[in-house]
Amino acid sequence: MANSPSGDSVTDRIVRVLETFTPTRTVQTAAEIGRRAGLPSSTAHRVVGDLVDAGLLDRDGEGRLSVGLRLWELATRSSHALRVRQAAMPAMERVQARVREHTQLAILEQDEALFLERLSDSQAGANVTRIAGRLPLHATSSGLVLLAFADSEVQERVLARPLRPMTAQTPTDAGVVRRKLAEVRALGHVIAKGYIDEVSTGVAVPVRDRASGATAALSVVLPRDAATGLALEELHRAAREIEAALV
Template sequence: MANSRSGESVAERIVRVLETFDADRSAQTPSQIARRASLPSSTAHRLVSELVATGLLDRDESGQVRLGMHLWEVAQRGSRALRLRQAALPYMERVQARIRAHTQLAVREQDETLFLERLSHPAAVSNIARVAGRLPLHASSAGLVLLAFADDAARARILSRPLAALSPETVTDPVELDRVLRRTRREGHVVAHGYIEPVSTAVAVPVRERGEVIAALSMVLPRDAPTAGALDELRRAAAAIGRALA
């Protein structure tokens, strides 16, 4: 696609427009999109109009714009995420019903933890993860599992970067994080006390397809809750998901 004067392609600018939407900002005006995407107003208005015409965005009677149903439709066709979510959901529901805590499915995407599914319970502890939301790999239990079983280059890349603290107990020292990752590979699970919120403990296990770790299954428990039962349920569910995928 043709480049702009800044060297950006049309595709890159469209992605910037779409990425201005999130769970807390589901409807915007074209001017708000222009500002948040750091695009000239005329460019943003033109792209929005074209995306509305194709159904990737919808415009309501007040002039505000939302992500379109056609975008959702296209995203579902042949999606690896959809296949994994469909295989995992029955087993996640079983785990969540037994443990009555947040149960989550996540994958590694662009060196972050991307959550594909989350099942919650009214009595469950606080949890900031959202479906289609991201967290740093080093800060969540699912991310620690994904990073532990990632290739050497991915681990080295994360360990060489500054590591942000989401809570006072997030591991931000690369030497200590490397120890956590080695222990996770050795034990096949992780228990993270207060890494994101001091009130919670998160546990996670890998999900494998034909031996390769493709996802992580996690639960968020009250800080002092026992973890053995949750880990046993997660291991059984992860094994069942792997069989379903195979």
């Protein structure tokens, strides 16, 4: 129900407030939240106050705000994403112990790759991924796997949009991406050299579901010129273990 002059609902305003928090912006003032959410100051302070009272936001001694533990608690109850992460962790740890770079788990969420977990070695190379962070589907190894096994409707929607280059190697032509997706389906994996970061190579495989789609993508990020054979072998083995655990 719309109940503001601008026509947005209470739910709209709450969502806009919560979306101002990101993996790199975890603490804000009410004024900063209002500005980023596009809300009048009085509205922002009222919404923030209600969320603090409900335990969905926390306020520290200096008045700064962060996401509250109650929001995390509610989000993880009966969460499909949490179940996938829990099922994947033993296999991911085995991959990480062998490859010793970055091992990641992602799911398809609102036409982006949402990363549920990342395990990293202290000596591992560059990696832009963050837990609970999102990356574009066409520019990441995990994203290409998720897109390759997604419904045709999702594929068409993503490919109809401008595909932003992250590096000079990022595929941005829809025809090129379509051919890459067909290759991923045929091979059962993808190797993306320099797509998201010039110095890195992403290697990913699908965690398949019963409907021939992908529940998740399991990936390893390697230095750009590193051999990929061991990573692929370990990822395929781990994906089968995760699929069995999710049955």
